[in-house]
Amino acid sequence: MLPSLSAAGTPNLTEYITHHITFLTNTQPVGLIDFSVVNFDSVFFSVALAVVFAGVFFVAARRATTGVPGRFQCTIEWLVELVNGQVRDTFQGTSRLIAPLALTIFCWVFLFNFMDLLPVDLLPDVAHSVGLAHLKDVPSTDLNIVFGLSLTVFALIIYYSIRIKGLGGFIAEFTLHPFSSRNLLVQALFVPVNLLLESVMFFARPISLALRLYGNLYAGEMVFVLIALLTLTSGYHALTSVGGWALIVLQFVLGLSWTIFDLIIGLLQAFIFMMLTVVYLSQAYEHH
């Protein structure tokens, strides 16, 4: 959006940045956790990108032939094979869920991250023109979205751990590792230590999974906002001065290079999220 003008007639930088990190919500959130609030923009883009992913793959699945595939089908099958290969290399058990889950995560998270490459002001400005005050168009810069993914994966980890190892085996993993002894008394002493260590490792998984993605994408978006700030205050008179043009060229060069870099980051983070999910779930399947 066009930043509002301060009293001096120059756009307010703080307001511009704040505008870019504010969600479109129903009410003003109170405190850190407030379940009466919904981030409409995150939900909208999350669902929209889910529809894009599901739609594209649905068309591919519908048209899938066993004969000579077209370019579109080849691309989709390449993705499917890529994910399937990674899952097969990492995951030893048999599961109908893991590979489709990995594909969904990879594609969906990549689409989230890809939204970061759209010009920072494009969709917020469109939203502003139809009367929406704020719009964050990169779902992976929303903690709710990334935790929504990682906590679902976490729930699956717990579910499969208990299903494969039984509740006793699951608890044993927390209490009898990494320190164990044949002496019962010593083992009893080890239990709390093990519980502490294993719990930290276990509960760190969803948090690190979510925050790694969030941090990378949030930083990426902030850099785009900062690049946008370069010429934000200069106005039309920038076109008449060497310094103004230098800033414009600098903004272009920085924007282009950061876009390319952010594309790689987005791809990499989507891949990492997928791989870690597969690794965690394969650990859940493993017997100790």
Add this chain to the structure above:
Amino acid sequence: MNINLTLIIQMIVFALLVWFTMSRLWPPLMRAVEERQRKIAQGLAAADRGEQELQQARQGAEAILREARERAGQIIEQAQHRGNDIVEQARVSASQEGQRLVASAQQQIGLEASRARESLRREVGAIAVAAASKLLEREIDARTHQELINKLAAQI
């Protein structure tokens, strides 16, 4: 930045999306990929088989060719033998014919010569008788002197 209902919605959307991928997207795509892999494997196997068959056919053709060449060689050899035989036979029969012709010609010549000698002898006898009768001025009885004349002619 806070945790709110979006989290719950995202988890539900995620679950639905994974369910959709698992039930509607993954199976047909994997089926297509695996089916094609199977087809390609079959195709490659068929190509291998074809190659083998071609190899065998080539070997068979080579064997047939070799045999044919041998047969042709044999036939040519036979033909040469036969030709030589024919030429030899022809030569032998020609030389025999020649010898026969020469022999008959010589016989003819001998016959002619003895006949000519005979007639000459007779003529000489007659001439001798005529000459003698001229010399003696009288007729010589040829019959009485036949023996003499013959003796004379034999000396000639």
